[in-house]
Amino acid sequence: MTAQNQNETQAQRPRVWVAIIPRAIFAAIGALFWQGLGAGDPSKLPSALIGKAAPDVALPPLDNLAGPGGAVPGIDPAAFRGAVTIVNVWASWCIPCHEEAPLFLKVAQDKRIRVVGVNYKDQPDKALNFLKRYGNPFAAVGVDASGRAGIEWGVYGVPETFVVGRDGKIAYKLVGPLTPDNIDRVLRPEIDKALARG
Numbered sequence: 001m002t003a004q005n006q007n008e009t010q011a012q013r014p015r016v017w018v019a020i021i022p023r024a025i026f027a028a029i030g031a032l033f034w035q036g037l038g039a040g041d042p043s044k045l046p047s048a049l050i051g052k053a054a055p056d057v058a059l060p061p062l063d064n065l066a067g068p069g070g071a072v073p074g075i076d077p078a079a080f081r082g083a084v085t086i087v088n089v090w091a092s093w094c095i096p097c098h099e100e101a102p103l104f105l106k107v108a109q110d111k112r113i114r115v116v117g118v119n120y121k122d123q124p125d126k127a128l129n130f131l132k133r134y135g136n137p138f139a140a141v142g143v144d145a146s147g148r149a150g151i152e153w154g155v156y157g158v159p160e161t162f163v164v165g166r167d168g169k170i171a172y173k174l175v176g177p178l179t180p181d182n183i184d185r186v187l188r189p190e191i192d193k194a195l196a197r198g
Helices: 003-036 095-107 124-134 148-153 180-196
Strands: 084-090 113-120 140-144 160-164 170-175
Touching: 084 095, 084 148, 084 180, 095 113, 095 124, 095 180, 113 148, 124 140, 140 148, 160 180, 170 180
Parallel strands: 084 113, 113 140
Antiparallel strands: 084 160, 160 170
């Protein structure tokens, strides 16, 4: 190696480090952020609302939605007190909502709880067709056309499911769709805990 080649190689080394160091720092920060969000599992995103009262947001009913007892009502926040309530935020345009819809029919068979839905930024006719296609597990369906209620509930995206205790406080939040696994492993134990609190 000539002296000139050696000098050129040494001159290039600092430039290589200038390129590598910022990338390494960025990768380390990204890894910490990823780990802080539950290692990429969206269902582990934290909720500042756990232990706080469910938002005091009344929502109008989905027009023309009928149930066994007549028209299905909208959401009245006062109805959260006295019953363990499962609140599902859903939309007809949400692909995972189609996957979880049949599972909510099974969850709603548990007579110890009340299941309600928040129809999020949806078109009413499409929401009605969704519930006709899969069946309606909801005792009440509130329409959140603007997404304002979703903000109050701290919704990251749909679907999301909340367990609200008899005291009207949010006990648990599940981000992402229900699956047979997380119903048995996560949702049912959270429902049982909320029921045990009395």
